[in-house]
Amino acid sequence: MTSHKQKLDDNLQSPLLLPVETNTGEEHVQPPLEMLSVDQMLTKYCGEFGFWQFKHFVLTCMAWALDAIHTMVMIFADREPAWTCQPGSSCKGSEKTVCELQPGSWQWDDSKGWSTMAEWGLVCGQKYKVGLVQALFFCGSMIGGGIFGHLSDSKFGRKRSLMIVCIMSMTFSLLTSISPTYWTYVLLRLLTGFSTGGIGVCAFVLATEPIGPTKRGTVGMSSFYFYSIGIALVSGIAYIFQSWRFLYIASSIPSIIFLVFMLPFISESPRWYLVRGRTNEAMKIMHNIAKLNGKHLPQNVYLVLDKEPKSCCDQENIEITETKEIVVAGSIINVIKSPTTRTRLFLLMGINFTTWVVYYGLNLNATNITTNIYLGVLLNSLAEMPAYLVTAILIERFGRKPLGVGTQWFSAIFCIIGSCFMGSHGNWIKVLCSVLGVFGMAGTYNLIYVYAAELFPTVIRNTAIGCARQAGQAGAILVPFVVVMINAGHSFMVFGACGIVGGILVFFLPETLNKPLYDTMN
Numbered sequence: 001m002t003s004h005k006q007k008l009d010d011n012l013q014s015p016l017l018l019p020v021e022t023n024t025g026e027e028h029v030q031p032p033l034e035m036l037s038v039d040q041m042l043t044k045y046c047g048e049f050g051f052w053q054f055k056h057f058v059l060t061c062m063a064w065a066l067d068a069i070h071t072m073v074m075i076f077a078d079r080e081p082a083w084t085c086q087p088g089s090s091c092k093g094s095e096k097t098v099c100e101l102q103p104g105s106w107q108w109d110d111s112k113g114w115s116t117m118a119e120w121g122l123v124c125g126q127k128y129k130v131g132l133v134q135a136l137f138f139c140g141s142m143i144g145g146g147i148f149g150h151l152s153d154s155k156f157g158r159k160r161s162l163m164i165v166c167i168m169s170m171t172f173s174l175l176t177s178i179s180p181t182y183w184t185y186v187l188l189r190l191l192t193g194f195s196t197g198g199i200g201v202c203a204f205v206l207a208t209e210p211i212g213p214t215k216r217g218t219v220g221m222s223s224f225y226f227y228s229i230g231i232a233l234v235s236g237i238a239y240i241f242q243s244w245r246f247l248y249i250a251s252s253i254p255s256i257i258f259l260v261f262m263l264p265f266i267s268e269s270p271r272w273y274l275v276r277g278r279t280n281e282a283m284k285i286m287h288n289i290a291k292l293n294g295k296h297l298p299q300n301v302y303l304v305l306d307k308e309p310k311s312c313c314d315q316e317n318i319e320i321t322e323t324k325e326i327v328v329a330g331s332i333i334n335v336i337k338s339p340t341t342r343t344r345l346f347l348l349m350g351i352n353f354t355t356w357v358v359y360y361g362l363n364l365n366a367t368n369i370t371t372n373i374y375l376g377v378l379l380n381s382l383a384e385m386p387a388y389l390v391t392a393i394l395i396e397r398f399g400r401k402p403l404g405v406g407t408q409w410f411s412a413i414f415c416i417i418g419s420c421f422m423g424s425h426g427n428w429i430k431v432l433c434s435v436l437g438v439f440g441m442a443g444t445y446n447l448i449y450v451y452a453a454e455l456f457p458t459v460i461r462n463t464a465i466g467c468a469r470q471a472g473q474a475g476a477i478l479v480p481f482v483v484v485m486i487n488a489g490h491s492f493m494v495f496g497a498c499g500i501v502g503g504i505l506v507f508f509l510p511e512t513l514n515k516p517l518y519d520t521m522n
Contacts, residue, residue: 035304039213039516048212050293059262061226063203068230070196073251076238078116078130082109099124120182133186134480140193142473148198149466158206159268168195170255177248201466209269221392224446231381239374271458344455349471354502356472358495359441364483383435384442391443399513400451404506411440412499419492454512
């Protein structure tokens with residue numbers, strides 16, 4: 001009886017239906033985590049240049065127009081107005097400059113307020129002051145480029161740094177319009193240069209970092225169309241507002257438009273988020289890129305730095321990366337410590353120096369070789385646009401190095417030809433040589449930014465580009481004195497020599513065609 005009861009209890013405890021065996025190895029298994037760099041993720045999943053990148057690129061590059069406006073406005077504000085002889089004076093009108101005339105025997109055709117040169121009497125022995133204020137603008141730009149280049153690599157980031165420099169340049173430009181004295185004007189132009197120097201660095205890097213490796217070169221070179229548009233725009237603004245005070249007010253309006261209607265729709269760089277250890281924010285941007293480009297970014301794909309392993313199957317590794325992998329932005333010391341980046345930086349600084357001397361020299365020299373300053377500046381800006389198109393087409397076919405050498409020497413040849421015509425002889429030939437010289441050097445100016453971005457990793461990219469810009473701005477500091485104190489023929493010779501030297505320096509840089517953008521020094 002007892003054994004029967006025990007057997008009954010055992011049957012009651014057993015299940016009515018036996019469990020069905022299932023192959024759990026084939027169900028509910030998550031795919032292995034795929035860990036990719038930014039370039040790999042863009043290429044494989046997000047799209048290298050889709051609608052998201054196009055929108056982001058156009059909005060960000062609008063800042064280049066602001067850079068051009070704040071820089072080139074000096075051509076019109078500091079110009080020498082036309083003058084005529086006073087009736088009944090000893091002035092005959094055949095004199096080349098007012099320095100050959102007796103005081104009171106001549107007068108400006110327009111009001112003194114039309115130009116800083118007329119308002120403060122910056123002629124003859126005081127003419128060097130025109131070159132001084134322009135040189136100090138580039139001096140401020142040199143300092144600002146280095147400082148904001150480092151800040152955008154470190155705690156501020158690309159977008160916040162761009163916002164700061166745009167606000168500063170707009171504010172200083174408005175204050176310039178109410179300068180009571182020449183030295184106040186000099187100080188405010190120095191501060192405007194300081195803030196403007198950071199615009200190009202921040203805008204270019206922010207615009208090109210989310211673009212895939214095979215599209216970056218061509219698209220990056222297109223950013224300088226906006227700089228040319230800015231030059232053409234300031235030429236039109238100056239034609240309408242010919243008083244230098246109203247000109248500085250009008251030239252500040254595009255900055256307000258950019259800050260209010262464009263900057264809020266620009267995203268921070270995912271590369272900057274990544275190297276700062278903010279991987280979730282970087283991944284959020286990558287998902288937005290994929291979504292807007294009509295792509296799908298799987299949940300098992302994860303963003304890592306170049307030096308991290310590219311495959312992993314443990315979810316815990318993700319958490320370690322998120323909390324511990326924070327790369328500190330490099331400084332100029334880190335660039336110089338590495339023999340590779342040090343050599344590249346010094347070469348790039350030399351190339352930038354010669355490029356800026358020729359590019360800005362030919363633009364500022366427009367006042368010496370044409371009677372219509374507005375048309376001269378406009379022609380130079382229009383000459384840049386086909387240069388950008390040609391170099392954008394050829395950069396992926398021939399590479400960075402051959403194109404860099406070719407554009408510098410092309411410009412140098414026409415500068416040397418232009419130097420053969422002194423005085424007023426062959427004025428139309430000098431105009432043509434200037435336009436072709438700008439055409440060649442605009443291609444170099446455009447190319448060198450793409451080249452520089454590919455020569456340095458993310459943690460020091462803005463710092464290195466900022467230092468290279470500083471070298472260029474050091475060259476630009478000398479340009480106003482060359483233009484103001486030397487005649488057009490000799491100026492052309494200086495520009496031609498710089499173009500030849502710059503082309504030689506490009507020979508020593510490595511080719512970066514179709515090479516990835518690295519994130520760390522490793």
